[in-house]
Amino acid sequence: AVVSTQSVPILLLCGFPSSIWEFHKSLPMLVKAGYTVVCPSMPAHGFTAPPRKPGVSPAVIACTYHKLMVRLGYSKYVIHGGDWGSLVKQHEEATSAAELEA
Numbered sequence: 001a002v003v004s005t006q007s008v009p010i011l012l013l014c015g016f017p018s019s020i021w022e023f024h025k026s027l028p029m030l031v032k033a034g035y036t037v038v039c040p041s042m043p044a045h046g047f048t049a050p051p052r053k054p055g056v057s058p059a060v061i062a063c064t065y066h067k068l069m070v071r072l073g074y075s076k077y078v079i080h081g082g083d084w085g086s087l088v089k090q091h092e093e094a095t096s097a098a099e100l101e102a
Contacts, residue, residue: 007036009074011065011092015083019045022082038072040065042085062091 010030012023020039030037043061044050065088069077081089 007031007034009069009072009077010035010037011069011077011079012037012039013065013079013081013085013088014039014042014045015081015085016042016045018082019047035078036074038069038074038077040068042088058088059091061088066092 012020012026014020014022020041023037023039027037027039041048043056069075079089079092081092
C-alpha cells in the first residue's frame, strides 16, 4: 500500500490480461490527491500464480479483498476495477454493503 496522510483508501483492481503494472504511473498522482492506494495482484494475472483450488470466482476474490481491506483498518473505501476487476468490484460492493449493514 502507498500511504498518504489524511487519505481516502482506494482499492485498485486490474483487468485481463493486464496486471497491477497498469497503475504504476497513476500511483504518485493518487497519493498526491489524498488517497491511500491498495493494489493487490489478481489471481493468475501478470506474474501471479493461478489458484491451487478450483472455485476461485469474482465473488471469492471480492470476499478476500474485503477481508484484506478490513485487516488494513479500512471499513469504508473506494474501489476501481477494469474488466475482471470490475466484476470483482461488483461483488466487493455487495459484500461491503452487507457487512456494513450488519
